[in-house]
Amino acid sequence: MRHENGQWVPYAFKGTKWQNIGAEKRRIYQLNAYRVLLTRARQGMVIFIPEGDPNDPTRPPIFYDPVWDFFKACGLAEIKP
Numbered sequence: 047m048r049h050e051n052g053q054w055v056p057y058a059f060k061g062t063k064w065q066n067i068g069a070e071k072r073r074i075y076q077l078n079a080y081r082v083l084l085t086r087a088r089q090g091m092v093i094f095i096p097e098g099d100p101n102d103p104t105r106p107p108i109f110y111d112p113v114w115d116f117f118k119a120c121g122l123a124e125i126k127p
Contacts, residue, residue, distance in 0.1 A: 047080055049112040054080070064104070092125065093117065 048055050056076040057064045067073045084093075095114045098107025118124070 047076070047113070048109055049116045056080075059104070062104070064109070093122065 056067045056073050098110040099105045
């Protein structure tokens with residue numbers, strides 16, 4: 047799931063790359079699955095957002111930085127190792 051232009055866009059990892067999910071029913075299902083996961087914590091929750099890596103074609107920063115920026119703007123606190 048990526049945050050692009052102010053909206054959530056679901057992607058699936060196929061083979062060696064990320065692909066946009068084209069089927070409307072599947073997109074809606076994935077968006078709802080994320081909504082459910084993010085609203086069910088009772089005692090707290092840890093959300094792991096990998097750091098983008100320009101040397102890894104599966105983790106370019108342009109995919110991950112907007113997600114982190116969104117959650118940080120919502121008040122998510124960073125846990126430092």
